[in-house]
Amino acid sequence: MDMQLIAIGHIRSSIKDRESAPKMEHEKGAVRARIELDPAYAQGLDSMEPGAQLELFTWFHLSDRTPLMVHPRGATDKPMRGVFTTRSPNRPNPIGLHRVTLISIEAPATLIVEPLEAIDNTPVIDIKPMLKGSK
Template sequence: MSLTLSPIGIIHTPFRTLAECPSNGRKPQPVPVCQVTLKPEFLPGLDGLAGFSHLILLYWLDREKPKPAGWKVTPRFDNQPRGVFATRTPNRPNPIGLSVVALDRILPDGRLEVRYLDCVDGTPLLDLKPYLPSTDSEADASMGWLTPHRTARPA
């Protein structure tokens, strides 16, 4: 079965190459403001977005390397191969990236200003969902092998 997607817009970040991308979007200090631009035909789909402080963005990781052998990768901050589904590596069977972002501003032309993206400038946007803490937040979730690599959050 082959399934087809079309980008709904484009993501602009200050990261021009994969090498410049942080391992996650909360690491750079200060965290840069990024922009999300929808194709004009999708702008009516933003109606009602005011009042949501956070969004989930899905995007197409279009600059990726060949798929990892045996579906294992060795993360850059680790020294042991891990299954791709136990990591957030972009080198996945289906290269869909996901970030929870803060929605700072909806500009009059519909562009969105957001924080916490880690993808490269020009990444195609696939979907944008409102973040719902009632179903999306698990503050006490345990992180397995990633526990010692946990990104600190400002208090």
């Protein structure tokens, strides 16, 4: 069975590198960004409306896939912790999870969202609506 992880689109953001990216979406520096989906996925946006809360799953294409321990938030003054207890992008399979608000949809398949801390050109691998009652 051939199972592949494929990008359905890419993020277009003013954040250009890891050093300037906030660590989480609600920190200072998270921005309004565009998610440009492959037009083949346009039907998947049916019934999405501005104001919806979404979870974006991304592939951290610039991550180091070898660490099993990291300094939390990159702060070298803090002791190292196991990577699975942190939100570090450096991990064996670097999948990002981002909570955003849908601002608008532009034809054929572009979402405007905020706040987003992902770097420009980050691949998007899935979009899910947040469950009601989620914080």
